[in-house]
Amino acid sequence: MISRNDKTSELLDVxxxxxxxxxxxxKASLLYAERQIAGLLHLSIGQEAVAVGACSLLRKNDYxxxxxxxxxxxxxxxxxxxxxMAELAGRTTGYCGGKGGSMHIVAKETGFITxxxxxxxxxxxxxxxxxxxxxxxxxxLAVVFFGDGAxxxxxxxxxxxIASLWKLPAIFVCENNGYAEFTPLSAHTKVERLxxxxxTYGIVASTxxxxxxxxxxxxxxxxxxxxxxxxxxxxxxxxxHRLRGHYEGDPxxxxxxxxxxxxxxxxxxxRVERVLRKKKLATSRDLEAIEAEARTLVExxxxxxxxxxxxxxxxxxxDVMA
Amino acid sequence: MLPKTSRExxxxxxRRMFVIRHFEESLVPLHDKGVFGGHxxxxxxxxxxxxxxxxxxxADDYLFTTHRNHGHLLARGAxxxxxxxxxxxxADGLNKGKGGSFHSVAPSLGFLHSSGVVAGIIPLSTxxxxxxxxxxxxxxxxxxxxxxxxxxxxxxxxFNLASLYKLPVLFLCENNGKYGAGxxxxxxQSSTMAAYPLTDLPRAYKIPAQQIDGMDAGLVHATISxxxxxxxxGKGPQFIEAQTVRYPGSETNWPTVPQPTDTSLAWxxxxxxxxxxxxxxxxxxxxxxxxxxVEAKQATKEEVAGIERQVKIDIAAAVEFAVNSPYPKxxxxxxxxxxxx
Amino acid sequence: MRELAYYEAKFExxxxxxxxDQRVHLINGTFLSLSPHRHVFQxxxxxxxxxxxxxxxxxxxxxxxxxxxxxxxLRPIVDLSTGSFIYEAWPQVxxxxxxxxxxxxxxxxxxxxxxxxxxxxxxxxxQHSGSPQGMLWNCPGLxxxxxxxxxxxxxxxxxxxASDNPTIFVDHTRLLxxxxxxxxxxxxxxxxxxxxxxAGRDVTVIATSYTVQVALRAAATLAQEGIEAEVIDPxxxxxxxxxxxxxxxxxxHRVVIADETHQSCGxxxxxxxxxxxxxxxxxxxxxRRVSTLDVPVPYSPxxxxxxxxxxxxxSDAVRATLA
Numbered sequence: 001m002i003s004r005n006d007k008t009s010e011l012l013d014v015x016x017x018x019x020x021x022x023x024x025x026x027k028a029s030l031l032y033a034e035r036q037i038a039g040l041l042h043l044s045i046g047q048e049a050v051a052v053g054a055c056s057l058l059r060k061n062d063y064x065x066x067x068x069x070x071x072x073x074x075x076x077x078x079x080x081x082x083x084x085m086a087e088l089a090g091r092t093t094g095y096c097g098g099k100g101g102s103m104h105i106v107a108k109e110t111g112f113i114t115x116x117x118x119x120x121x122x123x124x125x126x127x128x129x130x131x132x133x134x135x136x137x138x139x140x141l142a143v144v145f146f147g148d149g150a151x152x153x154x155x156x157x158x159x160x161x162i163a164s165l166w167k168l169p170a171i172f173v174c175e176n177n178g179y180a181e182f183t184p185l186s187a188h189t190k191v192e193r194l195x196x197x198x199x200t201y202g203i204v205a206s207t208x209x210x211x212x213x214x215x216x217x218x219x220x221x222x223x224x225x226x227x228x229x230x231x232x233x234x235x236x237x238x239x240x241h242r243l244r245g246h247y248e249g250d251p252x253x254x255x256x257x258x259x260x261x262x263x264x265x266x267x268x269x270x271r272v273e274r275v276l277r278k279k280k281l282a283t284s285r286d287l288e289a290i291e292a293e294a295r296t297l298v299e300x301x302x303x304x305x306x307x308x309x310x311x312x313x314x315x316x317x318x319d320v321m322a
Numbered sequence: 323m324l325p326k327t328s329r330e331x332x333x334x335x336x337r338r339m340f341v342i343r344h345f346e347e348s349l350v351p352l353h354d355k356g357v358f359g360g361h362x363x364x365x366x367x368x369x370x371x372x373x374x375x376x377x378x379x380x381a382d383d384y385l386f387t388t389h390r391n392h393g394h395l396l397a398r399g400a401x402x403x404x405x406x407x408x409x410x411x412x413a414d415g416l417n418k419g420k421g422g423s424f425h426s427v428a429p430s431l432g433f434l435h436s437s438g439v440v441a442g443i444i445p446l447s448t449x450x451x452x453x454x455x456x457x458x459x460x461x462x463x464x465x466x467x468x469x470x471x472x473x474x475x476x477x478x479x480x481f482n483l484a485s486l487y488k489l490p491v492l493f494l495c496e497n498n499g500k501y502g503a504g505x506x507x508x509x510x511q512s513s514t515m516a517a518y519p520l521t522d523l524p525r526a527y528k529i530p531a532q533q534i535d536g537m538d539a540g541l542v543h544a545t546i547s548x549x550x551x552x553x554x555x556g557k558g559p560q561f562i563e564a565q566t567v568r569y570p571g572s573e574t575n576w577p578t579v580p581q582p583t584d585t586s587l588a589w590x591x592x593x594x595x596x597x598x599x600x601x602x603x604x605x606x607x608x609x610x611x612x613x614x615x616v617e618a619k620q621a622t623k624e625e626v627a628g629i630e631r632q633v634k635i636d637i638a639a640a641v642e643f644a645v646n647s648p649y650p651k652x653x654x655x656x657x658x659x660x661x662x663x
Numbered sequence: 664m665r666e667l668a669y670y671e672a673k674f675e676x677x678x679x680x681x682x683x684d685q686r687v688h689l690i691n692g693t694f695l696s697l698s699p700h701r702h703v704f705q706x707x708x709x710x711x712x713x714x715x716x717x718x719x720x721x722x723x724x725x726x727x728x729x730x731x732x733x734x735x736x737l738r739p740i741v742d743l744s745t746g747s748f749i750y751e752a753w754p755q756v757x758x759x760x761x762x763x764x765x766x767x768x769x770x771x772x773x774x775x776x777x778x779x780x781x782x783x784x785x786x787x788x789x790q791h792s793g794s795p796q797g798m799l800w801n802c803p804g805l806x807x808x809x810x811x812x813x814x815x816x817x818x819x820x821x822x823x824x825a826s827d828n829p830t831i832f833v834d835h836t837r838l839l840x841x842x843x844x845x846x847x848x849x850x851x852x853x854x855x856x857x858x859x860x861x862a863g864r865d866v867t868v869i870a871t872s873y874t875v876q877v878a879l880r881a882a883a884t885l886a887q888e889g890i891e892a893e894v895i896d897p898x899x900x901x902x903x904x905x906x907x908x909x910x911x912x913x914x915x916h917r918v919v920i921a922d923e924t925h926q927s928c929g930x931x932x933x934x935x936x937x938x939x940x941x942x943x944x945x946x947x948x949x950x951r952r953v954s955t956l957d958v959p960v961p962y963s964p965x966x967x968x969x970x971x972x973x974x975x976x977x978s979d980a981v982r983a984t985l986a
Contacts (some may be wrong), residue, residue: 016977023689023875052926063735065731074560094768094770095767095768095770096766096767096770097766097768097769098768099768100766100767104766104767106767106768106771108770108771113734113771113837114734114767114771116759118754118758118759121727121754121758121759122731123679123727124723124724124725124727124728124730124731124755125727125728125729125730125731126761127724127731128727128728128729128730128731128732128733128734128735128737128739129731129732129734129735130727131731131732131735131737132731132732132735132736132737133735135688135737142731149693152478152479152482153475153479154474154475154476154477154478154479154723154962155475155723155724155727155755156475157475157477157478157479157664158473158474158475158719158721158723158724158725159724159727160726161473161515161516161517162512162718162719162721162724162725162728164516165513165514165515165516165719166716168678187486188482188486189482189485189486189527190482190485190486190525190527190528191407191482191526191528191684196526197478197526199735200517200522200523200525200526201778202516202517203516203520269857285779300361307787310857310916318769319765319768320764320765320803320804320805320808321764321767321768321806321827321828322764322772322774322826322827322828333859345830347694358786358787358963359785359964360786360788360791361786361791362789396932411786411962411963411964411965411966412963415963417962419961419963419966420788420961420962420966421788421789421962422786422788422790422963423963424788424790424791424962425788425789425790425962436792437790438791439747439748439751439790440720441720442790470720471720473719473721474720474721474751475721475723475724490817504680513717514717514718514719514720515719515840524897575697649963649965649966650961650963650965650966652965652966652968652969653969654961654966655956655958655961655966655967655969655970656956656958656970659959660956
């Protein structure tokens with residue numbers, strides 16, 4: 001359903017961003033296969049509705065923290081995909097001059113403060129940003145994205161406790177994609193809904209269909225309002241599924257094909273398209289144009305990245321200290 | 323209420339409570355005189371939790387304890403002479419003087435490692451439980467820790483593992499701050515823990531959890547016996563929060579003894595300084611226990627006083643032993659930090 | 664000149680820092696340890712209570728909180744109290760705070776100060792006597808300040824807070840009561856500038872933290888034997904002032920390094936390596952290290968005394984280099 005608050009133009013914008021993430025990551029996957037991207041590449045294909053749904057409701061001066069699977073979060077915040085692709089390819093024109101790579105994206109101008117290669121590593125950091133935001137009393141807030149795997153980290157629990165005690169304007173967005181790295185959540189905890197942990201610490205929590213853009217936006221709207229009015233923190237658990245492996249090249253043998261096919265039917269992009277068509281907000285042609293535009297932009301980003309220089313050896317001693 | 327057990331057992335529980343009480347009351351002046359250094363923590367006020375709880379265990383069960391470990395070791399039957407010597411850093415100590423109050427151990431009694439890090443033992447306790455389960459030897463592990471440990475991420479991490487792997491471990495949380503320093507009365511939330519009641523934390527992991535009065539030896543005995551039976555029966559971890567009222571001598575950074583314990587106080591607290599009197603009147607678990615013993619006619623006042631007298635003699639001898647025990651040779655510092663194969 | 668106790672100078676620094684910079688927050692507060700002077704800290708609470716918090720026992724959580732707050736523009740000083748407790752927060756200190764600036768290509772600044780009390784403190788046993796600065800020196804991206812005098816603690820704490828980098832502020836409870844000159848309106852002490860605590864011609868003794876005080880006592884004893892030791896305190900490990908040390912070695916040709924980290928990969932090891940690499944031709948004797956022996960710190964007083972960099976061990980090492 002489309003709420004009254006979702007104006008057509010805004011919804012199409014948000015939808016465009018979902019396609020931008022999808023196209024970006026599909027291209028990244030190809031470049032990875034061609035060995036243009038080093039290390040490990042974690043894709044969020046299938047989870048775009050969470051990143052876009054949540055970030056589309058933020059202000060530029062809010063703080064957003066991601067994890068190891070965070071290209072989507074950065075793009076949802078409005079990151080420049082040229083610099084992002086260049087970073088993935090380790091080029092000097094990348095967001096971090098090539099020193100960060102896929103897992104350490106920073107796009108400060110968009111509010112995307114940092115990603116991390118450590119599971120749960122940014123949860124306490126978001127707490128700090130929320131702490132700083134609360135001090136300023138200007139309605140700023142912090143959002144942190146993490147997976148269900150982080151729910152078993154001590155830092156996660158300590159952060160929920162502190163956020164609750166100090167009523168910090170933090171929104172914890174747990175993308176429960178059912179798998180922590182290579183094993184299903186049930187192998188990591190007996191807790192089915194990570195939102196339960198938040199409730200234990202007295203934090204308002206809800207679980208939503210993370211593949212439903214409009215549902216994510218609806219619950220996020222309420223969370224943002226709460227935090228801006230100093231009524232935080234809020235915990236949102238988004239049930240979703242990554243359609244790729246844990247990282248590119250992961251054969252994902254732990255997952256049944258039938259299950260994957262079932263989730264493919266729930267593809268968040270397809271679901272928004274269905275709504276847009278049904279409500280006659282966009283024709284098939286419009287939708288095709290949006291996809292084509294995203295793919296063109298991504299092709300350009302890839303070209304930008306691959307024609308950018310790799311950093312010179314002297315760079316290693318630079319930027320070690322401020 | 324009194325534990326449902328034989329008269330002999332009740333008198334032995336009584337004796338062990340006295341051992342803890344007089345051991346620690348003797349410790350405080352030794353520290354004040356500079357006989358040993360470093361920080362240390364008293365178990366006084368929690369005897370009716372530790373003594374009956376530990377009496378429910380099998381001889382080969384594992385126990386993990388914290389910086390507040392003297393009571394647990396003594397309840398399990400550790401030699402007071404060796405524990406004193408350890409705290410004084412002597413060669414005859416439980417750890418040959420290398421552990422001190424924080425880290426006193428007694429492997430033969432199941433205490434493999436005592437940690438001075440808050441919550442440091444909680445993950446370790448899941449490790450021994452995991453091993454026991456793998457070896458199918460029927461041993462359980464009891465992890466004894468304070469309420470502050472629950473603020474550490476290590477605690478939920480360990481609860482999660484224990485629940486997930488259905489480990490034979492009893493998490494016995496001794497909340498000695500029921501009305502104590504830094505905590506408002508029980509109905510209010512603490513300034514450092516958002517979860518209330520504390521049993522919500524293990525329950526989130528589907529670990530059965532209950533809150534009990536830790537000053538009621540009979541209730542502790544019944545609850546722990548039941549939990550131990552379930553755990554040994556393969557039903558996975560259990561969590562029990564035993565609430566006690568903090569000993570007034572532990573409310574300062576460095577422990578004090580507001581009033582040396584004596585059996586006579588069970589019926590007359592007139593000699594206790596007024597500030598601490600209420601605790602001795604209604605919250606001192608040792609005095610509660612001996613009152614119940616006498617009221618139930620399991621022992622006369624004279625018998626109880628006799629037990630206490632002998633404990634005092636034993637403790638005095640233990641102090642004497644420890645003070646006269648030699649310090650380890652300096653070269654000992656360079657030994658025993660790698661196991662020899 | 665005005666004389667202050669170390670704890671007074673440290674308190675004065677905190678007071679002036681809190682007054683002059685509203686971005687500074689104190690996360691946890693045992694800056695005066697469990698010393699008899701800890702009540703002094705209450706004065707700060709009255710003045711700046713709204714910028715001071717007492718977190719739960721959650722090092723991992725609150726060190727991350729401080730690091731994130733620093734990324735978002737605050738200048739938190741987070742107190743870990745006992746130095747070994749930083750191991751509970753290792754993921755946040757060593758893997759997030761230290762790497763953030765470099766990993767982001769120079770974008771994310773992390774002006775956080777991690778304050779801790781390291782070292783042998785009497786009965787601390789193996790879990791409360793850690794000197795993690797050696798390990799932390801192995802984490803590029805962290806600055807490390809390590810004062811030894813009232814004047815230094817004040818001046819270095821100010822520079823630590825002013826720094827745009829995550830800084831480890833390594834203190835020692837045994838310093839809290841020593842007295843020394845602290846000029847009024849003293850300037851912050853810049854990082855990377857060593858201080859010659861005692862001049863001498865025969866041997867260069869490099870020491871840090873409380874061991875500087877021990878080395879000065881050893882130097883006084885040695886002077887009675889006609890040996891003049893020059894005692895140098897680097898004051899910060901990162902950045903490290905090698906030039907001042909090499910100048911001294913040029914004159915003395917002999918080096919003893921005294922420090923409380925464990926010997927292997929400890930502070931003395933790194934200092935020795937740097938001198939050997941850059942000043943080998945100036946040396947007339949092997950460099951000697953007086954570090955904490957490579958064993959977990961034992962509890963018993965004589966054992967503890969045996970493993971630390973004592974006056975006797977320092978004096979013996981000095982005599983050995985001259986033999």
